[in-house]
Amino acid sequence: MKLTNRGRPSARRGVPASRTIKRLSALAVLGVVVLMTSGCSAEEALRFGWPEGVTPEAHDMRVFWTWCVIAALAMGVLVWALIFWTITFHRAKETESDDEVIPRQTAYNVPLELAYTAIPFVLIAVMFYFTVVVQNNVEKEEDNPAVVVDVTAFQWNWKFGYNSVKIGDDQLVNAKDSRNGEPFELQIPKYREHEGEKELIKGAAGGRSNEERKYLKFDKIETQGTSSTIPVLVLPTDTRIEFDLAAADVVHSFWVPEFLFKRDVMPFPAQNHTDPSFQISSIDREGAFVGRCAEMCGTFHAMMNFEVRAVSPADFASYIKYRSENPEASNAQALHSICQVPESVTTVPFDSRRVSNDQTPKDLGDANNTKVAGCVQAKEGTN
Secondary structure, X not given: OEEOOOOOEEOOOOOOHHHHHHHHHHHHHHHHHHHHHOOOOHHHHHHOOOOOOOOHHXXXXXXXXXXXXXXXXXXXXXXXXXXXXXXXXXXXXXXXXHHHOOOOOOOOOHHHHXXXXXXXXXXXXXXXXXXXXXXXXXXXXXXXXXXXXXXXXXXXXXXXXXXXXXXXXXXXXXXXXXXXXXXXXXXXXXXXXXXXXXEEEOOHHHHOOHHHHOOEXXXXXXXXXXXXXXXEEEEEOOOOEEEEEEEOOOOEEEEEHHHOEEEEEOOOOOOOOOOOEEEEOOOXXXXXXXXXEXXXXXXXXXXXXXEEEEXXXXXXXXXXXXXXXXXXXXXXXXXXXOOEOXXXXXXXXXXXXXXXXOOOOOOOOOOOXXXXXXXXXXXXXXX
């Protein structure tokens, strides 16, 4: 920088506009090359980091996310362009006279001020509209869904029961076979004591009345996880499914990452004024999808996992019939009866002793192909 005879600094001559345009073009080409050589498909690139979903609702959320990012990028590009335009074409030049050192000032441009005040409001209104549309679609519930699953969360595992199942014209599980109950009803008798004519119950339900939890569901066909067994929830593809959620103790959260949706599982849903149910219109493909508790619920919260196993409607019907006809059979046996891997392929049980023995298998299985190799499924009516 050098000083003029009047003591004012004079900036160096600016970079020609053509050179600036060439640099910006080179950066754009470099970005395209990086994208093409990174192994990302066009669909992955347009997700902008959003996970891939397996339900129509997840697809709607992904599309909404994509357009939001595109709108944000468009605004960003416009702002960046104005910035670069200003620093490129409005720099001080050595040839400027004393009168040109301070550029002409513009103030109180009413049309311009109205434009940059109104445009953000229009953008917010459009985004709010589509937010409501997508949200209503995600939370939409229809009457008489084909499958209704009762989800019970407890420290630190899950129980899944089939409240109602109808595949095609076949009503495989009827809701009237399900009932409400108390979590300690089988243990209650040994806690019963009598004091005169008054019956006392001590020790059950944490010292509270056991009847407080009669909102819990008990179904004819259930799958319950343990510290040695991951609960595998078998569901059909291309079928509307409802999940009715309830917690037996503290607040949990039902989350399947591929659903791109999670909901808190509350105890006492009526008293807490919460909607304990939600639906998905279908699962798009077969496979195994890990499920997790997404609410800090206690010591082993991080290990409170389950698995959703999506199978064809025909295989699901065979699975339910096997469970109905063999009530003593395990869930693993029922899965094997339809040639599915009998144990979870996405996660492992937790060790409640808090030890690390490095025995976690490195390869649990193929989540995209859960069929047992070489297995031939028995036809209905044969042993």
